[in-house]
Amino acid sequence: MVRLTDADSVGLVEPRVAHFDQPFTLQCRETLPRFDLTYETYGELNADKSNAVLVCHALSGDHHAAGYHAPEDAKPGWWDVCIGPGKPIDTSKFCVIALNNLGGCNGSTGPRTIDPDTGEPYGANFPTVTVKDWVKSQAMLADTLGIDRFAGVVGGSLGGMQALQWAIDLPDRIEHALVIAGAAKLSAQNIAFNEIARQAIQSDPEFHDGRYYQADAVPRRGLMLARMVGHVTYLSDDSMGVRFGRELKSGDIESGQDVQFQVESYLHYQGTSFSERFDANTYLLMTRALDYFDPALEFDGDLVRALRDVTAKFLVLSFSSDWRFPPARSDEIVDALIEARKDVVSATIEAPNGHDSFLLPNARYFDVLGGYLDAVARSRG
Amino acid sequence: MRPDLDIIAALINPGARVLDLGCGGGELLHHLAREKRVNGYGVEKDPEQISACVRAGVNVIEHDLDAGLGRFPDSSFDMVVMTETLQAVAAPGDLIDEMLRIGEECVVTFPNFGHWRCRLQLATQGRMPVASHLPHQWHDTPNIHLCTFRDFERLVTDKGLPMIERFVVDGHYQVRRGISRFANLIGTIAFYRLGRARSG
Secondary structure (H helix, E strand, C coil), X not given: CCCCCCCCCCCECCCEEEEECCCEECCCCCEECCEEEEEEEECCCXXXXXXXXXXXXXXXXXXXXXXXXXXXXXXXXXXXXXXXXXXXXXXXCCEEEEECCCCCCCCCCCCCCEECCCXXXXXXXXXXCCXXXXXXXXXXHHHHCCCCCECEEEEECHHHHHHHHHHHHCHHXXXXXXEECCCCCCXXXXXXXXXXXXXXXXXXXXXXXXXXXXXXXXXXXXXXXXXXXXXXXXXXXXXXXXXXXXXXXXXXXXXXXXXXXXXXXXXXXXXXXXXXXXXXXXXXXXXXXXXXXXXXXXXXXXXXXXXXXXXXXXXXXXXXXXXXXXXXXXXXXXXXXXXXXXXXXXXXXXCCCHHHHHHCCCHHHHHHHHHHHHHHHXXXX | CCHHHHHHXXXXXXCCEEEEECCCCCHHHHHHHHHHCCEEEEEECCHHHHHHHHHHCCCEEECCHHHCCCCCXXXXXXXXXXXXXXXXXXXXXXXXHHHHHHEEEEEXXXXXXXXXXXXXXXXXXXXXXXXXXXXXXXXXXXCCCCECHHHHHHHHXXXXXXXXXXXXXCCCCCCCCCCCCCHHXXXXXXXXXXXXXXXX
């Protein structure tokens, strides 16, 4: 049901594309001769351009964070619950910028883009992209919009990691880093889940070593499996129990005929719809960016040293039932910030929905996130 | 500001690193940041108080003191403060040890169970005392480790901790004549500033 007329919706929005006709050298030392970033903005940039908030997306997100592209859209942008007039990221106070990251599959340059050197899609040859590369390219987007300094950089999960990297890499260009359901680096278990997802995609016969565009194929099965395993890690045992329990969609267990549990049907649906909208090479690229993220690495693994030149103030939020990036992982960031003598607010939100909690409405979550940003807006006058 | 926080603020050096355990709405830290350029962090578990800190722009860490303070490294703060929280934690003695592991010094305040009103209520009515500084009924109180000033000082002595300063005040946070001499009888709240046990 479209709620375009809701007072707290940003309403109809239109993506824009920023073209960068200059070479961009990535952390892996490969160079893209040029690139595009697709983005959306919500709210008005003030006269001195000091009220900009950058929203960074997670693994499968894009630039469409809030509002609707058309009145008939079934769903708004992926973080619409948080972005809008009067919402926690209040577009009556802030100008919100959301983009599709480099390497994405929804308008920005990525594996589907034609490589000017070969005349074919980059495919699996698209260079390795890191969170650092994203921060650098996001800063170039800010330049084109005339934004010297973000009032805040905010994101959940992989998006929160970008906020952390922003504070480290560009301390003069960020006032507040809002890291939600994030981590300073992935654990072995996190990497393991990502590798299962990658193997699912790469072992699909339709993957064709990443050249599936040329083969006119789509590794749907692999993407579906990747999404299914990912999705399970985003939920909690409790929330799945409440939502599906052992309820059957069809068949009956006594006869053992055509048994399908509700949870199976749900995962099939999630996996299938994902495989229809998302690019497999982008999924591989994004999961690798997650796995390689470790801002402390260039400081001998010492996160406190990595944070030494940070000037941004931090909000670090985690969710009680999140086992993908549990509260203890956020605490690692918080403790390093305290040791580095940086300003930080941290809260653990009691929420039943696992890692996905950062995308769902929750009174306390919104109170802390909105309260923090409200204080940011007030301090700027 | 709450009068007790004024007393504590006076004990803290400008520019100090301060950890405030059970920081409430962050009043003390807000004051210290503004007046003394203090790099401070509050520790709090109550969501409403945390929200108040967030809105006041005070650094606050959501953390339950009963989960221990292991996350804070040795000597990472100049001063660790805990106002009227000692009586509500599971292991007050261990917490004092932890405060002095993390901080060079600590300030602890708590309500006096040895106040004459408390003694009188127990003696004459045979009931658990309820007073302005101890407003809860026995069955509905966060205070699980109430003690008298004398009890606390015994603990400090047993631990061999130097007592750098002690302030005793009445229910209006005023220092009255004779209050120091008859502290355990007429004092309502005490502020203890403690240092680390001298080793060797």
